[in-house]
Amino acid sequence: MADTRIKKARRPLIVFLTILVIAAITLGVGSYLGKASWKPKLALDLEGGTQLVLTPTATEGKVAKDGRTEVTNEDLNQAIDIIRQRVDASGVSEAEITSQGGQNIVVSLPGKPSEETLNLVRKSAVMVFRSVLRDSHQVAAVSPKAFEEQAKQLAVTPEGPQKPEETAQRLAALKQAEELSKLTPEEIATRLADENHDGKISDAPVSAPKDNSDPAWITEKTLYDFYLLDCSDPTKLNDNRIEPDDKAIAACGSEGHSKYILSPVDIQGSEIKNATAGLEHSGPNGATTGQWEVVLEFNSKGTDQFTQVSQRLFNLKATDPVRSRFAIMLDGVVISAPSMNAVISGGSAQITGNFNSKSATALANQLKFGSLPLTFKVESEQQISATLGSDHLQKGLWAGLIGLLLVIVYLAWSYHGLALVALGSLLMAAISTYLAVVLLGWQMGYRLSLPGVTGLIISIGITADSFIVYFERIRDEVRDGANLVNAVETGWEHAKKTILISDAVNILAAVILYVLAVGGVQGFAFTLGLTTLIDLAVIFMFTHPILVMLLKVPFFGEGRKWSGFDAETLGATPTIYAGRGRVRAPHERRSIADRRAERKNEAESANEEEAN
Known part of the structure; x- marks a missing residue:
């Protein structure tokens, strides 16, 4: 029976140490x-x-009278x-995101x-879907004659023919655009610095387009x-510009x-x-x-819209x-422009493109959590020093060490040799x-803050409290007359219920705090x-198994003085089954000569009974 208990206790201990x-x-x-580190x-x-x-940054409908971008608390x-x-979602914890002056957002x-993480902050993630009207290969091949034909078409509007001088201005603008296309960006900048094209180029469609794939949108x-x-x-590619939704636009590929x-x-x-x-x-x-992609799922309205668009483009x-x-x-940048094959x-x-695991995940996170209600630009980006620093960390660690020493002194004073079990439990909890913490930092980006250090210090009391609950249950069983082996087993059955309830309350409080709070909390x-x-x-996997196994050690199992299982510590004299229907107190140790004399007396008494 004893061997069975030892085997049962040994299994979870081996599993725990293996982990x-x-x-x-x-x-x-x-x-x-x-x-890793x-x-x-x-x-x-x-x-x-x-x-x-x-x-x-200023966008249509968000500009106040003073010229500043109109920002509401709801938007912010x-x-x-x-x-x-x-x-x-990127795996970075302990970030601080706050508003500044009711206008800016500070992300630390x-x-x-x-x-990839920085881009999650920098990008507005405003996504729209547009039909392709022309691409660079098509438009680049347009000849000057085609420009003249286009100008003649543009000269006719629903209101009637344009004035000849206006047509000439439009034609000149188109020819100039064609000329500029042959220049370098530096040459274009020089030309634009000397010329003003305001009022010369129309931004209105020639006629009412039939649908969004109609080239009539091109102005x-x-x-x-x-x-x-x-x-x-x-x-x-990084100016985060927002184009009008109701007009055709020119855009770059990513x-x-x-x-x-x-x-x-x-x-x-x-x-x-x-x-x-x-x-x-x-x-x-x-x-x-082998290529990464981002899969989008539309809501019911988007599904209907996408069905209609795909039908039009497929035709x-x-x-x-x-x-x-x-x-x-x-x-404002085209990240993909696939053909509609069905x-x-x-x-x-x-969405397919030159994605890898990180970039695809980053894009999916941007889209999943939605576009920002405002368009932001990065006003400044800089390295900042620690707000508290290593000095506060050292003080926190010293506070934890002092608390640990006080707990050890208390356990040694109250529970004598069994304080070694409590100390071992604390050591296992510390290593675990x-x-x-290190593995979570490596795999999930978890970072330890000073409030987190406080949570670690509190864990010293949680572990010590679990041991105390367990031992006090053992003490209650001994006071009721149970022997040590039964007291440990029965005490554990009662103690584990109390420990589970207590830790469940702590876990519930932690979950509620984590969900409702932000930052350090x-x-x-x-x-x-x-x-x-x-x-x-x-x-469950260390303290209880160790206590069960310690009963096989004479110093503890026999309840010797200062073992923690002695009568003074337990508040009663525990008994151990001694065989032949007899029990004895664990501290009653007898010499070999005493045991031999007892057996001799028992034999003589038996012989006398037979003689009579």
Whole structure:
């Protein structure tokens, strides 16, 4: 029976120690490969990081009378929530995102964030879907004669023929646009510095377009903008410009060497219900191509719109392949312009391009959490020092060490030798917590803040409290007359219920704090919940098994003085089954001569009874 109990106690102990060894080996391999560090990642208050100040830029309908961008508290709070969701989804924790002066947004990211994470903050993620009217190959081949024909067509409007002088001005503008297309960006800039084209180029369609694929949307200004658009200039790909939804526009491709003339907006990005990143599948067997893609899911309204657009573009595929293309625009740049190869009615679309795992995930996060309610530009981006620094961290660690020593002194005074079990439990909890924090920092970007350190210090009391509850239950059983073996088993059955309830309350409080709070309070809640879970693992897989196994050690099992199982500590004299229907107190140790004399007396008594 005793051997069975030992085996049952040994199994969870072996599993627990094996998990710790595997975690340590994993971290060691990651450190050797240069992907991980043995040091926990620190948050903004302890390490510093990167700070970005975002300023809203003027857009139509958002400009106040004084010329500044009109910003409401609702817009600002919505933007902060979206940016926080993006940053959290990228795996960065302990970021600080606040408003400044009711106008700007300050984003502080701990450590050295990746470029993908910074882009999640920089980009507005305004997505729209437009039809392709012409691309760079088509328009670049237009001859001067074609420009004259286009000018004659543009000279006729619903109001009647234009005046001859106006037609001449338009024709001159078109010819000049064609000439400018042959110049370098520097030469174009010089020409524009000397000439003023205001009032010469029309921005109105010649006639009412039939649909968004109708070339009638192309105006003189559209062509003019197209020829002056230099997509090799990086600023053209990062200016986050917002174009009018109801007009044709000229836009660059994200790769920097293609440009398009696009129709008015077909579908708004706000109609996207979800976005996920994954490997592209093709063929009847669904084999992966090795290329990353972003899959969009539209809501019901977007699904209806996308069905109609795909039908229109698919009908153009045979007669005009260019106009059968569908441009997906993000922050004013075409990130993909695929051909419509079928009518899509399921409300799902794929974005493909030069994606990798990180860029596809970043784009999916941007789209999934929506566009910002305002267009922002990065006013400043700079490195900032720690707000508290290593000095406060050292003080926090000293406070934890002092608290640990006081707990150890109390346990040694109250429970004597059994304090070693409590100390071992605290050591296992500390090692487990350290490995968990470092591994989470490596795999999920978790960072330890000063409130998080506070949560770790509180865990000392949580682990010690679980041991005390367990031992006091054992003491109650001994007072009721149970022997040590039964007291440990029965006490555990009662204690584990109390421990589970107590830790469940802590976990519930941690979850509520984490969900409702932000910033440092979230860090405290996370470490509180993490260490409570670790406490459960330690008490079930280490503390209880060790106590069961200690009963096989004479110093503890026989309840010797200062063992913690002695009569003085337990408050009663526990008994141990001694065989032949007898019990004895564990501290009643007898010499070999005494035991021999007792057996001799028993034999003589038996002989006398037989003789009689």
